[in-house]
Amino acid sequence: MFQNPEIALHSLPDMEDLHWQQIHPRYARRLQLERALFVCGIAIATLAAKFLVGIPSDKVFMLWLGLLIVAVPLLVWPVISVPRRGYVIRDKDIVFKSGVIWRSVTAIPFNRVQHVETSNTPLDRKFGLANLQIFTAGGSGGDLRISGLGLDTAEQLRVYILGKVGASIETHQA
């Protein structure tokens, strides 16, 4: 029997009192380590350039000073931004929030998910983390990526969402 009851807008479930699940706290340290390695890499490269090509010392110091100024916010930022990220699994969709200055909340209904993918880099594995990527139709940035989940959590989520979607399984290890 076809039914089409009228829906009162205020009776729709809203997202005000959701219990947001946090990203794994180790993810902040993982980001910090990655960025520290990156900064150290550039510092070492300039040092090597000094000896090989012969860049004057004062210029190298200027570069390092600049690098230091950039490095401090780079290393501090994850501590601020990671706790701001969160996700909620509801019965019919998954909601993800992120952002400190520009805050965004994205919702993907399970019946629009094309496929789900978990992946992790060697650095992620070192910290016991994984990324979950949820694809919808339309390509070009048409996917939601939740980075820095615990390995078990990512796997659980993947299986749960797949169960909801009934789609194909894909696991990537980069």
Place this chain on the structure above:
Amino acid sequence: MKPTRPKQWQRTSPLAVLFFFGRLLKVITKNAWQSLAPFVAFIYAYQGELVTKIVMGATAFLVISITISVLHYWFFRFQLDDDAILIRQGVIKKKQLDIKFDRIQGINTQQNVVYRYFGLVTISFDTAGSSGSEGNLPAVTRSFAESLRSKISGTTEHVGVPAAATDSGALLRLDWRDMLRIGLADRRALIVFAIIGPLLERLGDDADQVIANYLERAADNAFQFGVAGGVIIVTTTVVGLILLFALVSIGAAFLRYHNFELFLDGSRLQSVGGLLTRHELSMHLSKIQTLRLEQGVVLRWLGRYRLSARQARSSQKQGKDKNFIVPVITAEAANHLRELLLAPEGDDLVQIPTSECFEPISPYYMRSHILFVGLLPALLATSVFWLEFGIASLASLLWLPVVILLSYQSWRRAGYLLSAEGLVRRSGLIGYRSVALLFRKVQRVTVTQSRYQRRKGLASLRVYMASGSVRIPYLGHAAAKQLRDYILYKVESSQLAWH
């Protein structure tokens, strides 16, 4: 691997050689230098008269490309299964394509002059979402194309009448006046200009000589007849060039859209048109993700719109969207078409941009534009130029009123319209663009708030469709959240497929 039944593999008509020849020429012109290099080398190496050289080169070129086309035809086989069409092709690199009927979004056909005489068509399968393999079936009979079409629509959905030549009941017909309109409104005329310019330069000394002579004469005339004469000559040159490009694009419009007709056959939209090669496109109504109505300056002046129905975009082929386009359409016809295409849910989704139904977005939209695009760059430019130019650098502040005007214009043109089943978003700066979508086809929704928007209780909503995303900026935060929750409810309770 399927057990192949050799008796069912069949060849197309030998006239398919024409198709392969055309495709070869296209490939050659696309990478002209690499493929023509051997012939150029040959012409240089061969000792003799220039004419002989060219004749020899052209003959060799023709013989080789015809041989390649014949080989392509010889190795091209296809087979019709119950649920798929299999194509085997390739001369050196063999390739087998299995195109499942339920992956096919539409069957498009082209018919050039020769094929029309023999009653043949070239079928191209529109399989959005699949990897970059494009399926073509050259030189098959028209009745075969029709039977395939009804077979495919039979597997996806039971539609009645096959797309026979239903001459009556065309939704829309474009006549020669519309060709003029299409030609005039064609933005590609500018691109042609940009391409032909450097080409003319490359033509070498002769063209230079001609132009130089012309200019010299113009200068002489200017000397004889005074400045007024010079101005007249320059103006006629410019007007002549513009006329030439208008003519070229009108010609292109005739080639592509001559006798353009639009049909609705069951739940399939079909268009036919073209002067030498007849293009026939078909698209299932359920594949439409967004409906876009656009109006540039020229179209506005002509009182017409351009309508395109957008399908799901495949992730592999970037930028090669297969859209169903009606190049010129009146407001009433566009309204009527929208009601048909988005039936039954799209009745209230008025797309005509001058309609009174549109809600404005918050005027704070202008403030952030003026601040970040106008004021900050203007101040920066002033301070940078100050050392060099002194007081004159204040001229860069003139940027500010320009940005203010543009922001005001773009705010005035921005707007949205909500119905129970979908929304329309209007935007534009010089022209207008309005995009209509149905909530039940939405893929995901994002609500974003900047710091400034948070203070003002505003937010931007972005709705992702399979054909791209639609953004409504600067809504009230509460309204944006409510709209998002409503869209989610619509998607999650919908029993209908989105594609």
